[in-house]
Amino acid sequence: MTADKEKRRAISREAARRRRRVESDVFGDLSRLLPLQPSVRAHLDKPSVIRLTLSYIRMHTVLKENDGINAGSRHMITYQQAVEGGDEQSGCDGAQDEEEKDTEEFEASQETNMYLGILEGFVMVLSTEGDMIFLSDNVSKYMGLTQTELMGHNIFEYTHPCDHEEIRSNLRLTAEEVWYGEKRDFVMRIKSALTHRGRTANLKSATWKVLHCQGRAKVCVDPSAVSCLLLTCRPLPLSHTLLSRYTFTSQHSMDMRFTYCDQRVTSLLGYRPEELLGRSIYDLCHALDTSCLNKNHLNLCLKNQSVSGQYRMLVKGGGYVWVESHSAVIPSVRPSRSRPGIPQPLCILSVTYVLSGVEQPSLQLSLDQTIHRYLN
Amino acid sequence: MFYDQVHFCCISDDVLVEEEQSTSVSLPSLMTPPSAAGMSLSVELTRKRKGSVDNQYVWDCLSDGEDQHVKVKCFREPHSQIEKRRRDKMNNLIDKLSAMIPTCNPMSRKLDKLTVLRMAVQHLKSLKGSASSFSEANYKPSFLPDEELKHLVLKAADGFLFVVGCDRGKIVFVSESVTKILNYSRAELIGQSLFDYIHPKDMGKVKEQLSASELYPRERLIDAKTGLQVQADLPIGAARLCSGARRSFFCRMKYNKISIKVEEKESQGNVSKKKESQKYCTVHCTGYMRSWPTSQLGAEGEGEVDKQESSHFSCLVAVGRVHNHSSPQVNGEVRVKPTEFITRYAMDGKFTFVDQRATTILGYLPQELLGTSCYEYFHQDDLPHLADRHRKVLRSKEKIETNCYKFKTKYGSFVTLQSQWFSFVNPWTKELEYIVSTNTVISYDPSRAGRSGNKSEQSSNPKASEDCKKSPPIIPGISSTPGTMIYAGSIGTQIANELLDFNRTNSSPSSGNVSPFSLPQDKSPQIHNQISNSVPNGETSDMEIPGKSSSESEPQGAAFSGGETLMGENSQLDLESVVGPGLNSLSSDEAAMAVIWSLLETDTNLGEAVDFEEMHWSL
Numbered sequence: 001m002t003a004d005k006e007k008r009r010a011i012s013r014e015a016a017r018r019r020r021r022v023e024s025d026v027f028g029d030l031s032r033l034l035p036l037q038p039s040v041r042a043h044l045d046k047p048s049v050i051r052l053t054l055s056y057i058r059m060h061t062v063l064k065e066n067d068g069i070n071a072g073s074r075h076m077i078t079y080q081q082a083v084e085g086g087d088e089q090s091g092c093d094g095a096q097d098e099e100e101k102d103t104e105e106f107e108a109s110q111e112t113n114m115y116l117g118i119l120e121g122f123v124m125v126l127s128t129e130g131d132m133i134f135l136s137d138n139v140s141k142y143m144g145l146t147q148t149e150l151m152g153h154n155i156f157e158y159t160h161p162c163d164h165e166e167i168r169s170n171l172r173l174t175a176e177e178v179w180y181g182e183k184r185d186f187v188m189r190i191k192s193a194l195t196h197r198g199r200t201a202n203l204k205s206a207t208w209k210v211l212h213c214q215g216r217a218k219v220c221v222d223p224s225a226v227s228c229l230l231l232t233c234r235p236l237p238l239s240h241t242l243l244s245r246y247t248f249t250s251q252h253s254m255d256m257r258f259t260y261c262d263q264r265v266t267s268l269l270g271y272r273p274e275e276l277l278g279r280s281i282y283d284l285c286h287a288l289d290t291s292c293l294n295k296n297h298l299n300l301c302l303k304n305q306s307v308s309g310q311y312r313m314l315v316k317g318g319g320y321v322w323v324e325s326h327s328a329v330i331p332s333v334r335p336s337r338s339r340p341g342i343p344q345p346l347c348i349l350s351v352t353y354v355l356s357g358v359e360q361p362s363l364q365l366s367l368d369q370t371i372h373r374y375l376n
Numbered sequence: 377m378f379y380d381q382v383h384f385c386c387i388s389d390d391v392l393v394e395e396e397q398s399t400s401v402s403l404p405s406l407m408t409p410p411s412a413a414g415m416s417l418s419v420e421l422t423r424k425r426k427g428s429v430d431n432q433y434v435w436d437c438l439s440d441g442e443d444q445h446v447k448v449k450c451f452r453e454p455h456s457q458i459e460k461r462r463r464d465k466m467n468n469l470i471d472k473l474s475a476m477i478p479t480c481n482p483m484s485r486k487l488d489k490l491t492v493l494r495m496a497v498q499h500l501k502s503l504k505g506s507a508s509s510f511s512e513a514n515y516k517p518s519f520l521p522d523e524e525l526k527h528l529v530l531k532a533a534d535g536f537l538f539v540v541g542c543d544r545g546k547i548v549f550v551s552e553s554v555t556k557i558l559n560y561s562r563a564e565l566i567g568q569s570l571f572d573y574i575h576p577k578d579m580g581k582v583k584e585q586l587s588a589s590e591l592y593p594r595e596r597l598i599d600a601k602t603g604l605q606v607q608a609d610l611p612i613g614a615a616r617l618c619s620g621a622r623r624s625f626f627c628r629m630k631y632n633k634i635s636i637k638v639e640e641k642e643s644q645g646n647v648s649k650k651k652e653s654q655k656y657c658t659v660h661c662t663g664y665m666r667s668w669p670t671s672q673l674g675a676e677g678e679g680e681v682d683k684q685e686s687s688h689f690s691c692l693v694a695v696g697r698v699h700n701h702s703s704p705q706v707n708g709e710v711r712v713k714p715t716e717f718i719t720r721y722a723m724d725g726k727f728t729f730v731d732q733r734a735t736t737i738l739g740y741l742p743q744e745l746l747g748t749s750c751y752e753y754f755h756q757d758d759l760p761h762l763a764d765r766h767r768k769v770l771r772s773k774e775k776i777e778t779n780c781y782k783f784k785t786k787y788g789s790f791v792t793l794q795s796q797w798f799s800f801v802n803p804w805t806k807e808l809e810y811i812v813s814t815n816t817v818i819s820y821d822p823s824r825a826g827r828s829g830n831k832s833e834q835s836s837n838p839k840a841s842e843d844c845k846k847s848p849p850i851i852p853g854i855s856s857t858p859g860t861m862i863y864a865g866s867i868g869t870q871i872a873n874e875l876l877d878f879n880r881t882n883s884s885p886s887s888g889n890v891s892p893f894s895l896p897q898d899k900s901p902q903i904h905n906q907i908s909n910s911v912p913n914g915e916t917s918d919m920e921i922p923g924k925s926s927s928e929s930e931p932q933g934a935a936f937s938g939g940e941t942l943m944g945e946n947s948q949l950d951l952e953s954v955v956g957p958g959l960n961s962l963s964s965d966e967a968a969m970a971v972i973w974s975l976l977e978t979d980t981n982l983g984e985a986v987d988f989e990e991m992h993w994s995l
Contacts, residue, residue, distance in 0.1 A: 008804065019490075026493040033500040035519055037852035050469040053496055056519060057476045060503050063524050095764035101874070111551055115529050118663045123529055125707050134519060136529075147519070183534075245584070246625065255804040282809045287718040287729050290800055290812060294574050297803045311658065322699075324628055355660065355887035356626040357581060360732070366720075367728040368745040 040148050051152025058133045061124065062218070062228060112136075124213070126256030128171050130155040142235050143209070144193030160189035160208060162302065162337050173217050173227055185214045186230060187236070187299045187306055210236045210305035236305040238328065246355075252348040254329075256281045256297055259347065268354045270316030283368060286312035286320055296327070300348055304329040308357060318369050319361035325352040399887040504596060526551075535697035538570075542665070542690045543584045545570040557698055558657070559632035575628035575656050585623050585661075586692055621666050624701060628656035663694025720810045723875070725750045725766060725868025728810055737817055739786030751864035755782035755790060763867055767813055769797045770875050780818050792819040 017209050031041050031049045034056060044052070085212040116122065116138055125134040131154050137147040156164055181189040193202065194210040215231035248268060257280050261273040276284075285293055289311035299306035305328045312320040363369050386506075466489075474492045476482040477499045487495075520528070528537070536554035540547050550565045558573075566575070575583050633655055667690050717737060722728035726749050732743035738745075754762050758781035769776040775798045782790035795815045825975050 023490060023493070026490065026497060029497045030493060030500065031392075033497065033504065047466060047469055050466075050473055052519075053500065054469070054472055054476060057473075057496075057499065057503070059520060061476075063528075108526045111537060112522055112526045112551075113530055114539070114693055115526075115533070115695065118693060119533075121531065123525070125528070136520075136525060151519070183426065187675060217535065218531075230528060232532050255807075257803050280802070280809060282800070283728075287720050287731060287812060294800075294803060303643075324624065353624045355624060357578075363732055364730055364741075364743045364746070365732065366742075367726075370743045370746050 036148065040146075044148070048148070048152075052148060054131075055133050055151045056128070058228075060124070062133070092155055112184055118235055118302050119232050120237070121211075121232055124172065124229075124231045124233050126155060126229040126231065128165065128173060128229075130171055133228060139193065142192070142194075142233075143190065155190075158191045160303075163188040170213075173219050182217045183214075184216060184231065185212075185309065187303055190301055192235075210303050212236055212307050236307060236326065236328070238305075247351060247353050250276075250350045250352065252281065252350065254301070254346050254348065256293075256348065269313060269321065275316075283366070284314050286314065286365065288312075296325070300329055311354075314366050314369060315358050315361065316369070317361075318364045319358045320365070321354050322356040323352050323354050325350045327351075445610075495575060521533075533695060533697065534908045535695045537695055539691050539693050540570045542692060545582075545586060557659075557696070560628060572805060573630045578627040581625065582627050585625050622662070623694065624660075624662045626658055626660055629696070631655045631657045659696040660692045662698045663692055666691060666693050717814060717815055719750075719813045722810060722870075722872075723770065723808055724872035725811075734815075737785075737791060737820075738783065740799065744786070749865035751866045751867045753784045754864070759864070759867065763871060765797060766871050767866065767874070769799050770808070770871070772799070773801075774798065791817060794818050794894075810915065822967060837934075838942060848864045894937050 027046050027049050030053055034041070034049070034052050036044075036052070070369055075279050116136065122139040122142055123134070123136040124139075127133050131152065132150055133152070135147050135150055139150060140146045143150070157169065159167060166186060167188055170184050174182075182355060188211055189208040190211045192205040193206050194209075212234045213231045215229060217227070217229050219227045221318075245264070246268070248264040249262050250258055250265070252333070253259050257278055258276040261271075261276045263273060266272055281293060282290065292309055292311045296306045296308040306326075308325040308327070310322050310324050313323050327348050329346055330349055332358075410641050470489050473489055473496055477492070477495050479495050479499065480487060480492060530551060532554045536557050537549070537551040538547060538548040538554070547565050547568050547570050550562055552562060554565060555561055560573075571579055571582070715737070717733035718729075718731040719727055719734065726747060727745045728747075730745050732742060735741055751759065751762075758779075761779055762781060765776050765778050775796050778795045778797065780792050780794045783793050784790055793815050795813050797813050798812055800810055800812050801807060802809050803821050889965070959974075
């Protein structure tokens with residue numbers, strides 16, 4: 001190797017070093033413009049800085065569309081209050097002082113916290129390609145990963161492969177939705193880095209959590225704007241607090257026939273538990289709700305947990321009530337290396353909330369309801 | 377053997393472990409036990425997006441009696457590959473960034489990394505300038521100002537937040553979004569009693585939901601995974617609320633009819649058909665009970681300070697969402713229009729469910745139809761083609777359209793209907809639960825229903841005498857020995873029996889644990905694959921109908937045009953369509969169970985195995 005070549009090598013190495021320094025500086029500038037805690041900022045790697053910058057810009061675009069609507073509704077309220085003489089709302093009259101603004105922000109955060117508390121979940125904004133543009137910061141409580149770790153990544157990296165098809169079909173936006181803001185309601189399995197005891201573990205030892213996602217598609221026609229899904233995501237709880245009167249629990253075989261039902265069903269639906277054993281839930285639901293229960297059943301078969309949405313259960317002798325069921329699959333015995341054996345039967349455990357009173361009690365819709373009437 | 381860029385997942389008992397590094401580990405051979413009982417299934421799912429990919433999965437699902445899991449680790453990845461992936465990822469991110477920055481976009485040539493980054497810095501600076509307060513000293517810096525997050529959340533939820541005191545139902549707080557939903561302003565509602573806005577008949581129920589837990593002291597926690605009670609009954613203490621105790625209920629809420637409209641969302645409210653002028657919509661309220669310190673509520677809550685209590689008072693914190701009575705589904709939605717009604721048939725054609733709309737159309741109350749065979753109401757001339765459809769639907773997964781046919785109403789006249797039938801099967805057992813029929817009214821007017829059978833329509837002659845007038849139609853498969861009367865009801869039974877006999881002779885013995893993935897057993901050589909679209913109106917390919925033709929000059933064309941688009945679709949979500957093509961290739965029950973087990977294995981919180989028999993339920 002000649003001295004000339006050596007020299008050229010040294011120059012190019014030096015140039016490369018300079019380039020990297022400049023680049024690092026720019027990355028530093030960028031990260032300082034992001035709304036991050038200093039401790040978080042210090043640990044960000046370069047791809048993450050870009051990820052979060054992208055999220056920031058995208059969210060800004062998403063919200064830009066909202067501003068028109070929000071400002072409009074705020075004006076509406078002010079007008080109405082002026083008419084009615086009410087004056088509790090500080091309103092959007094432009095002359096807000098800092099204190100009022102602070103109060104508003106504070107109240108907004110209170111409201112959001114209340115809502116997220118009821119929801120028992122977090123907010124997710126998904127691009128049509130599945131990038132998690134935004135996640136509310138309580139996501140760490142449910143997934144063990146922080147907002148900054150997750151934002152900007154793609155949902156397909158974190159969800160169960162068998163659910164990808166379903167997620168994709170939910171991400172697809174069709175022409176009609178531009179006008180109707182189509183709703184979304186689906187269940188998917190997502191990685192969680194939380195251990196059983198609630199501590200954060202490494203993503204490499206993640207477990208699956210079943211997430212119920214509800215929300216709407218937001219379609220932006222403006223090409224520079226971002227079409228996305230606005231979702232609230234709730235991990236389906238594995239334990240339920242029961243209010244004695246309006247809920248009952250039941251167990252089913254995997255084909256959704258009752259194998260057990262607790263006594264409270266009698267005061268709610270009229271059936272004695274024994275009368276339900278062996279009966280299929282599909283017999284006991286209103287015909288219009290067959291597809292709802294079908295979807296619920298499929299989610300149970302595939303993802304082991306599900307929430308049914310609202311459907312109607314027929315009451316003994318006539319009428320129906322609106323209910324919502326939260327269910328999970330329980331394997332009774334799991335074979336393992338130490339305990340080999342054939343898999344034991346699975347069963348489904350359901351907690352059903354009764355939401356309405358008995359509607360149209362004299363109306364008999366099913367054959368079963370007429371039989372019971374004669375037998376009574 | 378070495379594999380480049382392939383990652384294997386280790387499936388151990390509780391945990392999904394992913395290895396991304398390029399450690400090379402010796403590979404035990406992938407076990408493929410050739411026994412009939414086991415099948416090794418390797419489903420490789422690679423998700424490649426533009427640019428590089430972080431995670432690729434290969435699932436190794438094994439099923440054999442000994443329940444072995446193969447731990448696999450076998451590849452060595454050259455360092456250059458890792459570097460390449462990193463570079464690709466970075467380039468991908470830079471591309472995305474430049475797409476989002478307005479100043480980068482018009483550039484025709486691709487910009488270099490540094491320039492894009494510099495422009496990003498400028499762009500952020502400009503955004504921050506115009507945005508509302510962001511990372512102020514007092515507040516934790518967040519990606520979204522709270523105000524925006526709040527709007528986002530409520531937009532996603534399409535509901536309104538409210539907090540009501542438990543003792544008197546005073547509305548302490550309600551979110552702005554209530555205006556969109558109930559058309560009342562916040563100011564109108566705050567401080568009022570919730571009960572002023574609830575339908576009289578629902579007041580008792582809402583009172584019960586709001587009442588503190590002293591009335592219902594036995595709150596229990598049941599672990600959904602084990603079915604066992606995990607917490608003893610809570611002590612009855614008036615002061616002690618089970619915070620976190622969820623409430624979920626419907627109630628009808630008043631809905632302001634004043635004409636200031638915000639959006640068309642109001643049209644979603646379900647309007648009750650009461651005679652009173654007040655309109656209500658059904659609201660689904662979900663939330664929890666809580667003790668809320670008044671001090672935190674700021675301007676909104678000042679009305680509620682109760683001097684006797686401390687600064688705490690108990691309340692319900694909930695979200696109200698308008699409930700639409702037809703639950704929308706992504707697939708398989710059943711849309712029912714006013715001239716439609718839904719019925720369910722057992723396999724033999726007997727009514728097991730009749731939608732109440734049927735009464736206005738057919739004259740019968742549901743209980744008059746339930747338990748009777750649909751064939752008793754079909755016009756005689758339609759029996760052959762309907763019997764044919766009945767056969768088809770029992771052997772097909774698809775929606776089957778009928779032609780137009782006449783259905784006898786309570787008063788002896790006929791209405792013309794057209795129906796769409798499909799067999800609803802249990803997703804797990806794949807057995808038929810019932811046939812669901814969506815029936816559309818084509819024409820009410822019997823005189824327009826066609827020329828044939830005019831006389832019989834008007835009269836209420838019993839079926840027997842009708843049969844005497846014409847020679848009985850020949851329905852293939854239905855025994856019609858000379859001299860036998862065909863009673864309509866028996867048609868359905870015979871068709872059902874046909875299927876049962878066929879299944880009995882053809883199917884393999886099934887065990888208790890029926891596979892959810894076994895193919896439907898309709899290996900029938902019959903014409904079930906020919907959907908009725910190909911059948912010309914009023915005739916079927918192997919029918920002989922003596923005497924008059926059954927083809928009416930009815931508007932059958934109209935009926936068909938609606939039906940065609942639905943042809944060929946699976947009428948019901950099933951496991952294959954949801955999970956995707958990978959599982960379709962499975963052909964054995966054991967393999968199916970294997971997949972299910974592998975899915976279950978990776979679940980969280982499976983915890984200790986619970987013996988099913990030992991579960992006890994204390995009440």
